[in-house]
Amino acid sequence: EVQLLESGGGLIQPGGSLRLSCAASGFTFSMTSMAWVRQGPGKGLEWVSIIAASGGATHYADSVKGRFTISRDNSNSTLFLQMTSLRVEDTAVYYCAKARGLFVFSFDFWGQGSLVSVSS
Amino acid sequence: QSALTQPASVSGSPGQSITISCTGTSHDVGSYNYVSWYQQHPGKAPKLMIFDVTNRPSGVSTRFSGSKSGITASLTISGLQAEDEADYYCMSYTTSSTVVFGGGTKLTVL
Numbered sequence: 001e002v003q004l005l006e007s008g009g010g011l012i013q014p015g016g017s018l019r020l021s022c023a024a025s026g027f028t029f030s031m032t033s034m035a036w037v038r039q040g041p042g043k044g045l046e047w048v049s050i051i052a053a054s055g056g057a058t059h060y061a062d063s064v065k066g067r068f069t070i071s072r073d074n075s076n077s078t079l080f081l082q083m084t085s086l087r088v089e090d091t092a093v094y095y096c097a098k099a100r101g102l103f104v105f106s107f108d109f110w111g112q113g114s115l116v117s118v119s120s
Numbered sequence: 121q122s123a124l125t126q127p128a129s130v131s132g133s134p135g136q137s138i139t140i141s142c143t144g145t146s147h148d149v150g151s152y153n154y155v156s157w158y159q160q161h162p163g164k165a166p167k168l169m170i171f172d173v174t175n176r177p178s179g180v181s182t183r184f185s186g187s188k189s190g191i192t193a194s195l196t197i198s199g200l201q202a203e204d205e206a207d208y209y210c211m212s213y214t215t216s217s218t219v220v221f222g223g224g225t226k227l228t229v230l
Contacts, residue, residue: 035219037166044123044224045158045209050217059218079209095165106156106171113165114121 002026002109003059004096007115016086020114022079023098030054031075033099035107036070036081038092038116048094050104064090086118124149124210125228131228139199140225142210143191148220150191154213157186157195161206169208171194197227205229 001085008020020036036048049070050059058070069082080097099109125143132138142155149155153173157168170178170186173193183198193212197204210222 022137037221044207045160045221047221050219057217059216061218088207096150100171103219104219105152105154106168106211107158107166107170107176108168110165110167 002098004095004098004109004111006094006111006114009094009116011117011119012086013120014042014086014088014118016118017082017084018080018116019085020083020116022046022093022111024077024096024098026077027098030074030106031102033102034072034079035097035099035104036079037095037107037110038090038095039095040089040092043092046092051079053102085114086116088118089107090116091118092116122220124220125211126208126210126225128176128221128223129226130146130229131230132200133230134200134202137196138200138227140208140210140227142193142195142212142222143166144193144212144220145191147199147216148191148214149188150210151215152213153188155186155188155193156211157210158211159206168210180191187223198226201230202229 005023035050045120052071067085071080098109100108152159156169161165
């Protein structure tokens with residue numbers, strides 16, 4: 001059974017930093033691209049960052065480029081999102097999403113989400 | 121990259137069929153057959169309903185079907201049931217090797 005368990009969310013002040021983790025199990029993590037997708041309060045889905053199976057290629061939405069860093073530990077089947085210079089508009093539920101395979105053509109499993117609240 | 125365009129809301133009565141459209145550009149929907157659809161109930165994580173335009177994951181009802189023509193993809197739900205009431209999002213792979221989501225459509229079962 002595929003499981004994606006996010007952790008690391010919480011309340012943080014603007015300008016602060018936070019690191020999200022996503023522990024994966026039930027599939028071959030090292031052969032699967034992964035992504036972070038967020039959803040602001042009352043808003044739609046927004047992709048944040050994508051990382052290739054090997055970790056060699058990464059992509060970022062313009063809204064987070066230069067502030068967020070995606071990474072993965074294939075030996076421990078864990079995905080990370082380091083978030084710095086956080087803004088109020090980064091407040092959202094952050095989902096870890098598993099691609100169907102090597103490429104992010106679609107996401108077949110999602111974590112339960114981790115709430116990040118940026119507020120003073 | 122602008123979001124794909126979806127209607128904000130659609131509605132239908134139980135047993136009826138509805139279609140949700142998803143319009144993109146030549147840089148996403150028009151370039152690949154990699155459109156997927158997600159169902160999201162309030163407070164829950166999204167669930168994959170359709171991938172690669174027309175394919176259903178195991179366990180998804182055959183009442184859900186997808187199609188595409190040019191830069192517009194569509195999700196059709198036949199035989200509407202109360203449990204289908206949810207938000208639906210389309211997503212497409214893009215020529216930048218990223219993805220783009222639609223703004224979401226709220227389906228109301230009357």
